[in-house]
Amino acid sequence: MHMNEKGLSEKEIFSYLEHVKSEDTDYYKVLSSMCTRPHKIAVEAHRMFIEANLGDLGLFAGAHRLEREVVMMLGELLHAQSVNAQSAETPSGRPGEGSIYGYLTTGGTESNIQAVRGMKNLATAGKKIVGTPNIVIPESAHFSFDKVANMMGIEVKRALLDSEFKVDIVSVKSLIDANTIGLVGIAGTTEFGQIDPIEKLSKLALDNELFLHIDAAFGGFVIPFLENPQPFDFKVPGVTSIAIDPHKMGLSTIPSGALLFRSPSFLDSLRVSTPYLTTKAQFTLTGTRSGASAAATYAVMKHLGREGYRKNVQYCMQLTEKLVKGARKLGFEPLIEPIMNVVALRVPNPDLVREQLLKRFGWNVSITRNPRSLRLVLMPHNTARDIEEFLQDLKKITAEI
Numbered sequence: 001m002h003m004n005e006k007g008l009s010e011k012e013i014f015s016y017l018e019h020v021k022s023e024d025t026d027y028y029k030v031l032s033s034m035c036t037r038p039h040k041i042a043v044e045a046h047r048m049f050i051e052a053n054l055g056d057l058g059l060f061a062g063a064h065r066l067e068r069e070v071v072m073m074l075g076e077l078l079h080a081q082s083v084n085a086q087s088a089e090t091p092s093g094r095p096g097e098g099s100i101y102g103y104l105t106t107g108g109t110e111s112n113i114q115a116v117r118g119m120k121n122l123a124t125a126g127k128k129i130v131g132t133p134n135i136v137i138p139e140s141a142h143f144s145f146d147k148v149a150n151m152m153g154i155e156v157k158r159a160l161l162d163s164e165f166k167v168d169i170v171s172v173k174s175l176i177d178a179n180t181i182g183l184v185g186i187a188g189t190t191e192f193g194q195i196d197p198i199e200k201l202s203k204l205a206l207d208n209e210l211f212l213h214i215d216a217a218f219g220g221f222v223i224p225f226l227e228n229p230q231p232f233d234f235k236v237p238g239v240t241s242i243a244i245d246p247h248k249m250g251l252s253t254i255p256s257g258a259l260l261f262r263s264p265s266f267l268d269s270l271r272v273s274t275p276y277l278t279t280k281a282q283f284t285l286t287g288t289r290s291g292a293s294a295a296a297t298y299a300v301m302k303h304l305g306r307e308g309y310r311k312n313v314q315y316c317m318q319l320t321e322k323l324v325k326g327a328r329k330l331g332f333e334p335l336i337e338p339i340m341n342v343v344a345l346r347v348p349n350p351d352l353v354r355e356q357l358l359k360r361f362g363w364n365v366s367i368t369r370n371p372r373s374l375r376l377v378l379m380p381h382n383t384a385r386d387i388e389e390f391l392q393d394l395k396k397i398t399a400e401i
């Protein structure tokens, strides 16, 4: 593909774009993704703020206001408010602007990188570390922590999982040493949809004066809307930061992630001076960043409200139950009783089943790493009819294998 000397007409461009877009999924028969079609109102808001750059806040005060409002709403959702209400900074009990600390990222990866970067900066400033600092994460952690391990100059230790695919607290404990600066817990593991024992991790973190980052990239917009939510957020005293992705179950547009901190010292530790912008400093990882994402997330959160998200989660959980019930009838058990809308199914030869599902019936499913099983994510773009059809196709394929 060359860049042509003379420009093409809009018509030519769009005819090519239409053609290329037909190769993209419209999410039909996608059971492998944690992203989904964004809500219509998010798309419209995104378009409206398409040129807004949150990397230069002074020029985009409006988009920045939306970012702060989203951070406030997310903070409230994740119980940062009650935490702040107890702190001396907000004697009124109601946080004022800026009393919830965080910003909108490009997604879970950036949030995780920045959370660990903050830990590293604070820990190395605070306590004497001889040798390489380390963090302890669950073996089930998202691959973004491979990037963290690769770029951050710290050691990433992986704790074993228990029989329910939660991180094993004894294993975490055994990995903590004098150079450990923080722990990571996952609220909604990418592969199993499991929630780590956050309260136990919190106790370990407090006892050992460690930071505790919770990766709720997926679960952040699920767990609060379940019938009996497990404590995973700032309500748990040892939790120091949380990653939550509006572009997954938050139904916002890509790229929409968020990183929230319990204390402003975290944000301060990420500060870099920005001499030629309208603001003096930046604490984000990326420089130029999308104000459109802030507008999209604001719009969909305000439009759906808690009720809308609760319905969304209920819908996905109904699909999940339907799938598990049907799979059991075929003789396939889930690895764990689903906590959220992620199912890992024990089927014979999962890699071959996956391949056949795609090749013969067009289903996109994925595979868990250890043990290998069929991984299915039930998202708002899926329907009850899809699930019935999927089960029939799964039956055909597994009968032949």
Ligand SMILES: *Cc1c(COP(=O)(O)O)cnc(C)c1O
Pocket: 034, 106, 107, 108, 109, 110, 112, 142, 144, 186, 188, 189, 190, 215, 216, 217, 218, 245, 257
């Ligand atoms: C999706 C996911 C991530 C990565 O998020 P991106 O938005 O793809 O960067 C990190 N952690 C968990 C638990 C996830 O589910």
